[in-house]
Structures are given as structure tokens and as C-alpha cells.
Amino acid sequence: SLASITIPSGVTSISASAFQNCYSLASITIPSEVTSISASAFGYCYGLAKLRFLPTTPPTVANSNAFNSLPTDCVISVPTGKKSDYTGATNYPDSGTYTYIEE
Secondary structure: OOOEEEOOOOOOEEOOOOOOOOOOOOEEEEOOOOOEEOOOOOOOOOOOOEEEEOOOOOOEEOOHHHHOOOOOOOEEEEOOOOHHHHHOOOOOOOOOOOEEEEO
16 A cells, blocks of 8 residues: 655665555655666556656666556656666666656
């Protein structure tokens, strides 16, 4: 029944399957210290409406299933001036399918 989470500052990695199958999760904020995201970390979060990244350098994503089956209307927020860094990073959701915004 988790609806929203801001991962605490100081967290540097998101482990495999950390939020997998959190169907009611609508919003996630990833702190600037995160440098890596493991397999299936956010897989099958069917209710996710906003995924907000605070790191200025895109965290390394272990493989393409880290964001498996996100709803196509999920908005991905990245720091201002960093959109091309995120859309060009390996294993991130496809910018042709998902909307990336800068905040």
C-alpha cells in the first residue's frame, strides 16, 4: 500500500527488486547520492506516475529490466540541463515512449 517514497539522503545504491511489484507506488524520488540501480529495482510498479531523479550524473543501471513494465504515462523528472544525459544513458526507459522533464 506504499503510495510515495523519497529515498533518504545518504543512500548510494538501490538493490535488486527493492521496489519490484509495488503496484500502488505512484511517486519515487531518488536522492543525489545514488550512483547505482540494480536489476528489477522498479520493475512492475504499474501505478508509478512520477519517477524523480536528483543525481546530476545518471546512476549506473544494472540492466534493462530495472524499470520493467513501468506505465507509459510515467513522467521521468531529471535535473535541469541533464535530460540528454539521462535519455542517452544505458538501460533507462526509452525517451521515445516515456516523457522526460527537467526540474
